[in-house]
Amino acid sequence: MGITVEGANKRFGDFQALKDVSISVPDGSLTALLGPSGSGKSTLLRAIAGLEDLDSGRVVINDEDATAKPPQRRGVGFVFQHYAAFKHMTVFENVGFGLKIRKWKKPEISDRVHELLRLVQLDGLAGRFPSQLSGGQRQRMALARALAVQPQVLLLDEPFGALDAKVRKDLRTWLRHLHEEMHVTTIFVTHDQEEAMDVAEQLVVMNNGQVEQSGTANELYEQPANEFVMSFVGEVNRLGDDFVRPHDMDVVLDPDEHTQEGLVQRIVALGFEIRVEFVLGDGTEVWAQLTRGELQRLELREGQIAYLRPSQAKSFNGPPPSDPQGASTPPGPDDGGDAEVSAAV
Amino acid sequence: MNNSTASRWGLRTLGLGYLALLLLAPLVLIFFKTFEDGLAPPIDAITSPDGLHALKLTLLMVAVSVPINTIFGVGCALLLVRHRWKGNPVIDAIINLPFAISPIVIGLSLFLLYGTDGWFGPTLADAGIKILFSVPGMILASIFVSLPFVVRETVPVLQEIGTDQEQAATTLGANARQTFLRITLPAIRWGVAYGVVLTTARVLGEFGAVTIVSGSINGQTQTLPLFVEKQYANFNQAGAYGASLVLALLALATLLAMNLLKRKEA
Numbered sequence: 200m201g202i203t204v205e206g207a208n209k210r211f212g213d214f215q216a217l218k219d220v221s222i223s224v225p226d227g228s229l230t231a232l233l234g235p236s237g238s239g240k241s242t243l244l245r246a247i248a249g250l251e252d253l254d255s256g257r258v259v260i261n262d263e264d265a266t267a268k269p270p271q272r273r274g275v276g277f278v279f280q281h282y283a284a285f286k287h288m289t290v291f292e293n294v295g296f297g298l299k300i301r302k303w304k305k306p307e308i309s310d311r312v313h314e315l316l317r318l319v320q321l322d323g324l325a326g327r328f329p330s331q332l333s334g335g336q337r338q339r340m341a342l343a344r345a346l347a348v349q350p351q352v353l354l355l356d357e358p359f360g361a362l363d364a365k366v367r368k369d370l371r372t373w374l375r376h377l378h379e380e381m382h383v384t385t386i387f388v389t390h391d392q393e394e395a396m397d398v399a400e401q402l403v404v405m406n407n408g409q410v411e412q413s414g415t416a417n418e419l420y421e422q423p424a425n426e427f428v429m430s431f432v433g434e435v436n437r438l439g440d441d442f443v444r445p446h447d448m449d450v451v452l453d454p455d456e457h458t459q460e461g462l463v464q465r466i467v468a469l470g471f472e473i474r475v476e477f478v479l480g481d482g483t484e485v486w487a488q489l490t491r492g493e494l495q496r497l498e499l500r501e502g503q504i505a506y507l508r509p510s511q512a513k514s515f516n517g518p519p520p521s522d523p524q525g526a527s528t529p530p531g532p533d534d535g536g537d538a539e540v541s542a543a544v
Numbered sequence: 545m546n547n548s549t550a551s552r553w554g555l556r557t558l559g560l561g562y563l564a565l566l567l568l569a570p571l572v573l574i575f576f577k578t579f580e581d582g583l584a585p586p587i588d589a590i591t592s593p594d595g596l597h598a599l600k601l602t603l604l605m606v607a608v609s610v611p612i613n614t615i616f617g618v619g620c621a622l623l624l625v626r627h628r629w630k631g632n633p634v635i636d637a638i639i640n641l642p643f644a645i646s647p648i649v650i651g652l653s654l655f656l657l658y659g660t661d662g663w664f665g666p667t668l669a670d671a672g673i674k675i676l677f678s679v680p681g682m683i684l685a686s687i688f689v690s691l692p693f694v695v696r697e698t699v700p701v702l703q704e705i706g707t708d709q710e711q712a713a714t715t716l717g718a719n720a721r722q723t724f725l726r727i728t729l730p731a732i733r734w735g736v737a738y739g740v741v742l743t744t745a746r747v748l749g750e751f752g753a754v755t756i757v758s759g760s761i762n763g764q765t766q767t768l769p770l771f772v773e774k775q776y777a778n779f780n781q782a783g784a785y786g787a788s789l790v791l792a793l794l795a796l797a798t799l800l801a802m803n804l805l806k807r808k809e810a
Contacts, residue, residue: 248715250711250714270711270715271714271718271719273715275715276715277711279711283708285712286709286731287731296713296716296718296726300713300717301717344712344716347716348717
């Protein structure tokens with residue numbers, strides 16, 4: 200059950216959008232495809248929906264090979280970034296479109312549409328046209344429209360990308376609740392790692408048409424398979440061959456053999472979090488994330504010298520993990536076993 | 545009044561004055577010239593058998609050419625916008641030909657195809673089908689000259705609406721026909737309507753190409769513009785202006801019909 204993609208390849212002219220991509224999405228799960236623009240995440244989603252034909256590879260939806268099926272017969276609900284609202288139809292007609300195509304009777308369509316409009320909290324706006332709705336309302340209408348036909352899987356392509364920050368956060372929470380209620384296998388595409396970690400149970404990180412790593416938010420954050428995943432799912436500093444998260448940068452005033460000297464260039468207060476920017480002797484710029492309390496204790500000033508000690512660093516070029524503290528390697532086929540987790544000091 | 549207001553009014557006066565002198569004045573003058581000697585002469589001319597026949601033939605041209613060009617135009621626009629193909633720029637350029645070529649040349653080119661020495665002429669003549677100096681040839685000429693309008697008006701609208709709505713309909717189970725009729729066509733309808741109005745106006749007024757292929761035989765192959773020309777050449781000014789006025793009114797009615805439809809929609 201669920202969705203499986205095996206060895207998917209897709210080329211647009213000279214551009215290879217998907218390079219031998221395989222993913223597996225468990226039944227009833229909520230999965231995020233995360234990656235920068237051009238990483239192939241939308242192409243993969245569209246290929247699952249049948250809106251894009253693969254050059255090679257297979258798409259299996261709920262144990263049925265869907266590769267050759269047209270989008271109409273794949274049982275997918277698709278939500279577009281820019282809503283794709285039918286502008287000449289009312290909210291009611293939009294949501295009822297799929298049912299009308301399926302030749303449902305009028306009273307049944309009416310019941311189902313109103314049920315869905317209640318679910319997406321648009322009841323009372325049934326007679327409006329999309330142009331009379333806000334962006335968030337339009338996207339909820341698009342979601343109700345996709346859900347109306349009771350799809351086996353729900354696919355969302357950057358669903359909140361065109362909305363402002365506040366509405367985006369509300370809709371995220373709301374999508375998570377909706378998924379808990381509906382339990383329909385859901386994949387959504389985003390370039391926002393915070394959004395992906397907030398909403399999804401499973402993340403698939405993509406880059407350059409390939410899957411870099413998949414796993415839970417925690418797994419990706421704690422055991423990134425490579426430099427790309429590490430820097431994409433969170434902030435990162437580079438110290439030689441080591442990668443260190445800013446919150447793993449300890450700042451001390453007395454040097455020892457594990458510290459590096461740095462000049463405090465700028466101190467930025469972002470509420471509870473304090474961002475301290477350093478320049479190292481070799482010109483490298485790094486920053487440390489401190490709390491308000493830590494800053495007060497250290498009494499740091501811009502322009503002074505302080506010492507940095509990474510409490511945890513990762514290196515992706517070194518030998519396979521031999522350090523017992525290196526934790527378990529991340530699961531999944533993307534794990535090359537080259538992630539070394541080391542604890543300095 | 546400050547400088548910008550003055551220049552704004554200056555520009556408005558200039559623009560309106562230019563339009564009035566160039567477009568409105570001649571049309572208004574036709575109206576007055578038509579009824580210079582009272583109502584009877586122009587009405588007699590138009591209601592003469594030849595005049596009525598010309599009017600009917602003109603409407604027939606519209607009735608046949610406009611639907612054909614609308615169907616072809618929408619289909620062609622879909623092909624150009626929705627199906628990427630190497631040959632598209634060539635098709636695009638060919639569609640613009642009727643805009644670029646003088647109607648007279650179009651008329652003459654039809655001779656080369658359907659004339660007694662033309663490519664198809666002898667074969668068709670053997671089959672008893674007469675194209676030149678008869679209605680089919682005139683319809684061909686009308687279709688030719690008015691072909692680009694629907695395509696040109698529909699293409700930008702199709703590009704603007706994008707494919708999201710169509711793809712959404714597809715994922716909701718709609719087949720190609722349902723998607724076209726329920727989603728695409730309603731979305732492009734004003735572009736198509738505008739193309740239809742322009743096509744109609746062009747077919748109503750077509751002179752050059754139709755003159756060549758029709759032979760302008762009184763009461764047989766004479767559309768209203770040809771009738772106007774004949775009347776004018778025969779010094780029957782009342783008839784010429786009367787028929788001109790009918791033509792102008794038909795075109796106005798087309799424009800008005802579209803505006804009314806559009807207003808009703810909004």
